[in-house]
Amino acid sequence: xxxxxGSGAGFSxxxxxxxxxxxxxxxxxxxxxALAFETLGExxxxxxxxxxxxxxxxxxxxxxxxxxxxxxxDCLEHGIAILGNFGAANPEGACEVIARLARQxxxxxxxxxxxxxxxxxxxxxxxxxxxxxxxxxxLPDPDQLISANVYLGAAPLAQALGLGAQVVVTGRVADPALxxxxxxxxxxxxxxxxxxxxxxxxxxxxxxxGAQVSGGYFADPGVKDVQGLATLGYPIIEVEEDGRLVVxxxxxxxxxxxxxxxxxxxxxxxHDPSAYLTPDVVVDLSNVQVEQVGPDRxxxxxxxxxxxxxxxxxxxxxxxxxxxxxxxxxxxxxxLARARLAAQVLRERLAFRAPQELRKRIDIIGHASVFxxxxxxxxxxxxxxxxxxxxxxxxxxxxxxxxxxxTQELLALYCAGPAGGGGVRRNLxxxxxxxxxxxxxxxxxxxxxLFESGSTTDAT
Amino acid sequence: xxxxxxxxxVTVPLHRxxxxxxxxxxxxxxxxxxxxxxxxxxxxVEQVTESRVYALFSHRGVSRINRYLMPNLGxxxxxxxxxxxxxxxxxxxxxxxxxxxxxxxxxxxxxxxPKLL
Numbered sequence: 001x002x003x004x005x006g007s008g009a010g011f012s013x014x015x016x017x018x019x020x021x022x023x024x025x026x027x028x029x030x031x032x033x034a035l036a037f038e039t040l041g042e043x044x045x046x047x048x049x050x051x052x053x054x055x056x057x058x059x060x061x062x063x064x065x066x067x068x069x070x071x072x073x074d075c076l077e078h079g080i081a082i083l084g085n086f087g088a089a090n091p092e093g094a095c096e097v098i099a100r101l102a103r104q105x106x107x108x109x110x111x112x113x114x115x116x117x118x119x120x121x122x123x124x125x126x127x128x129x130x131x132x133x134x135x136x137x138x139l140p141d142p143d144q145l146i147s148a149n150v151y152l153g154a155a156p157l158a159q160a161l162g163l164g165a166q167v168v169v170t171g172r173v174a175d176p177a178l179x180x181x182x183x184x185x186x187x188x189x190x191x192x193x194x195x196x197x198x199x200x201x202x203x204x205x206x207x208x209x210g211a212q213v214s215g216g217y218f219a220d221p222g223v224k225d226v227q228g229l230a231t232l233g234y235p236i237i238e239v240e241e242d243g244r245l246v247v248x249x250x251x252x253x254x255x256x257x258x259x260x261x262x263x264x265x266x267x268x269x270x271h272d273p274s275a276y277l278t279p280d281v282v283v284d285l286s287n288v289q290v291e292q293v294g295p296d297r298x299x300x301x302x303x304x305x306x307x308x309x310x311x312x313x314x315x316x317x318x319x320x321x322x323x324x325x326x327x328x329x330x331x332x333x334x335x336l337a338r339a340r341l342a343a344q345v346l347r348e349r350l351a352f353r354a355p356q357e358l359r360k361r362i363d364i365i366g367h368a369s370v371f372x373x374x375x376x377x378x379x380x381x382x383x384x385x386x387x388x389x390x391x392x393x394x395x396x397x398x399x400x401x402x403x404x405x406x407t408q409e410l411l412a413l414y415c416a417g418p419a420g421g422g423g424v425r426r427n428l429x430x431x432x433x434x435x436x437x438x439x440x441x442x443x444x445x446x447x448x449x450l451f452e453s454g455s456t457t458d459a460t
Numbered sequence: 461x462x463x464x465x466x467x468x469x470v471t472v473p474l475h476r477x478x479x480x481x482x483x484x485x486x487x488x489x490x491x492x493x494x495x496x497x498x499x500x501x502x503x504x505v506e507q508v509t510e511s512r513v514y515a516l517f518s519h520r521g522v523s524r525i526n527r528y529l530m531p532n533l534g535x536x537x538x539x540x541x542x543x544x545x546x547x548x549x550x551x552x553x554x555x556x557x558x559x560x561x562x563x564x565x566x567x568x569x570x571x572x573x574p575k576l577l
Contacts, residue, residue, distance in 0.1 A: 042486070043548045043557075134488040134541055217481065217559075224479055260479060260494065267492035267537045269483035273528050289532055302532070320550070361552040370555040371564050374545055377519040394552040434549045436486055 003186050004033035005179045005203055005237040008082075009067055010210025012044040016066040018210060018234045023071045025236060025250035027078050034182035035075060037067055037084035038175045038208040045172060046317045046432035048088035049147045059090030064097055072098070073105040076166055083157060083168040083178045089147065091115070091169045095451040098167055113165025115156045117446030118172040120314065120439065121148040127443050132313055132436035134271075139437070140318035146432060148316040150444050153279030153308070154200075155191065157181030159448035169451070172315070174279050176204025179237070187241050197281040198305025199243030205276075205283075206247055206265055206300070210234050213247055213265040214296075215255025228254020233296075248297045257296040266290065266300070275306070277313075279441075282306040311438035320431030321396045324403035326410035327365070329423040331388040338418040339364045339389040343379075345417055346393060349409045358397050358406060365390035390423075396431070403428060469571045476577060477570065478504060478535070480562040487547040489558045491565050494535035499576060501534045507570045508536065516568055517543050517561075538565070 006026050008019030019035060026033045039061045040048075052059025061067070064086050075082050087094040095112050102110035120127065129139065149172035158181040160168045168181070180200040183189065189196045206213050211232040219226040233253025238246045247257050266288065270276050276283040284304040293299045330339045343362045350360060361376070363369035366389040368378040391413075395406040407426045414421060474480075477500045480493045493508060495501040510525045517525075523542040530536055548556040555561075 041548075046549050132486070134486055136487075136542075220479070223475070263494050263533050263535065264479065264481040264492060266533070267483075267490065267530070267535075268481055269485055269490060270492075270537060271485075271488070271490060271539045272526070273530060273537055285530070287532060288530075317549075323552070359552065363554065365554075370553060370560045372553075373520045374552055375519075392554065394554075396552060432549060434486070434547075 002031055003183055003239050004029060004031050005182065005207055005239060006033060006035040007207040007210050007234045008035050008071065009037040009039050010208065010212060011041055012039040012061055012063065014039070014210055016063055017070060018232070019067065019071045021250040021253050022234050022236060023074050023080065026080055027074060032186055034081040034083060035071070036178040036207065037082070037086055038178055038210070039063070040085040040088055040172065042315060042434055045088060045147070045149060045315065046434055048090070049317050050432050052089045053146065057093060060088045060094035060097070061086035064094055065101060068098065068101055072101050076102065076107050076110060081161060081166060081168065081182055083181060085170045085173055085175070085178060087169040087171045089171065091171050094169050096453060098169065099451070099453050111164050111166050112451040113160025113163055113168040114449050114451045115152065115160055115168065115170040115173065115446065116449070117156060117444060118149045118152050118170070119147070120150055120444065121145065124148045124316070127439050130311065130438040132438055135436050137435035140316070140435070144318040146317040146319060148314055150439060151279055151313045152444070152446055153177050154181040154184055156446035156448045158185045161185040163448060163450050165450065175208040176201045176278060177280065179204030179207050180280060183239055192307070194281050194305030194307060195303070196243045198283045199245060199303045200239065201278050201281055201283055202266070202300065202303050203237045203239050203245045206262065207235050207237050209265065209268065211255060212268065213261055214249045214257050215261055218261050218264060224260065226256055230254065243303070244299070244301060246293065246297055246299045257298050259290050259292050259298055262290050262298045262300065277309055279308065279312050281308050310441055312441055312444055314437045314439050315434050316437065317432045317434050320433035321398045322400040322403035322428060323431050324395045324407040324426070324428050325392065326407035326424060326426040327390050327392045328410060328413055328421045329388070329390050330418070330421055332386065332420070334385055335387050335389050336364070336367055336383060336385050338420065339367070339391045341418045342391050342413050342421060345413065346409055350406055353409055354402050354406050355397070358395055358402055360393065360395045360406065363392040365392055400428070468573065470574045470577070471569050471571050472577065473566060474508065474568045474570050475566040477572065478566070480565055482559050482562040484544060484548060484557045487542050487544045487550070489540045489543050489561060491538040491540070491562055492535060493538065493565065494533060498534055501531065503570060503572055504536060505529060508568065512568065513538055513540070513565065516564065520545060
């Protein structure tokens with residue numbers, strides 16, 4: 001029987017009402033199903049560790065309550081398993097919140113599965129580490145280290161479901177594992193059935209970014225038009241026992257599921273398409289085919305799998321320098337020249353007001369910014385002079401005072417810079433940096449348990 | 461881009477022929493690129509070469525480019541190393557993910573028979 005995978009969120013900060021139509025459709029269909037929330041990117045885990053560092057009770061997905069409140073009752077009452085990596089740096093804290101939310105809707109006996117084993121910080125020094133293929137950063141000093149988390153596969157999540165978990169809370173797992181686990185649990189796929197694992201992994205890959213497969217991150221007016229971006233339907237992936245899969249979305253929602261939206265998401269964050277590395281399987285997309293089989297229905301077939309890699313990716317977070325940002329606007333006649341003059345003034349000031357090693361970048365937003373390099377290569381190209389430009393300074397230094405000093409120099413442009421500068425905003429934060437390594441699979445131990453408020457019951 | 465009068469071809473931005481999506485991991489960027497129509501795919505293969513993409517991103521310090529052709533999908537996957545100036549947790553760029561960079565690629569000029577437009 002077809003298994004339905006719904007997506008409730010594709011990143012931390014995603015729409016918190018997105019899961020409502022997905023759950024309504026899952027209930028209407030009445031088939032075996034699960035709902036996954038992917039809320040933990042490279043940036044997000046760093047933010048979670050920073051949050052926990054500042055306030056020990058935090059460190060899980062900040063929007064957890066807003067994401068789950070609209071759908072938790074319906075899911076519990078209709079047997080829809082919820083899986084989420086919203087535990088982030090503090091899965092225990094997330095479990096507490098979910099238990100409380102469940103009590104509030106009359107479910108005092110909710111079974112929350114908790115997955116552990118991703119956090120290897122305490123053992124990092126003893127492990128055999130290799131650099132991840134695109135990594136150049138050597139391991140930071142231990143005193144700089146904030147966290148080290150392995151991307152776990154789907155097995156411990158499937159174990160949690162096997163324990164009867166209605167909600168599965170994880171920290172770092174490979175994003176598709178949130179979708180693969182309920183498939184393995186439901187169909188009983190073997191952990192060396194590489195083609196099925198690959199299909200299930202790609203079902204997860206297509207669903208993990210939420211609306212990115214159903215019309216989000218896609219619209220380009222007049223070229224790739226999408227109706228109803230304000231009410232985008234988040235995806236539902238239909239998966240058969242043999243691994244066939246169809247991407248669709250709830251009826252009556254905005255967005256679209258087309259060959260184009262599916263193809264873009266199929267290769268999203270993929271490197272070599274013949275060897276997409278995940279903890280559970282190496283996916284080979286060489287012969288993949290994408291076909292529209294109905295309105296908002298796209299079938300993906302030809303996915304093949306190869307044995308899982310012997311090493312797992314680990315991302316470490318470590319304390320970085322202080323980043324300062326500040327912006328000021330120039331508009332109207334001769335605005336670009338005034339913005340450029342202001343940039344020149346800043347460069348001259350910072351040359352003697354800040355240390356030589358201050359890392360800095362100046363953008364002229366409206367003229368050249370995000371496409372540019374840190375040196376401002378594109379900024380010096382000519383453009384229309386009138387306009388509405390925003391000069392942006394970004395700096396980084398290990399000492400807070402120099403980041404503050406540099407952005408204060410932009411603030412001072414109010415009175416000491418070119419004519420008509422306004423709307424200054426400043427921002428200062430301590431960065432959490434990341435680097436990625438590979439650890440031996442045999443060095444990683446996972447554990448699935450059922451959570452009870454205040455304690456956990458070992459049930460493996 | 462104005463049409464080229466000679467050779468019976470016109471120069472247009474890649475944006476007229478193909479769509480693209482950017483994804484990041486660390487300091488590595490991938491850009492998937494898909495022809496709007498099957499007959500366009502060969503033009504992408506011929507003109508969106510590793511060396512031209514390298515030139516387009518050279519000011520950002522790209523160190524290596526791998527191009528993976530995906531004829532079944534009518535497109536390709538371009539993987540660019542060290543192009544994000546530190547990536548999402550390290551860049552000073554407003555867009556540390558490099559999400560906007562699919563449209564830097566789509567600005568690349570390509571020549572095409574106007575009948576294919």
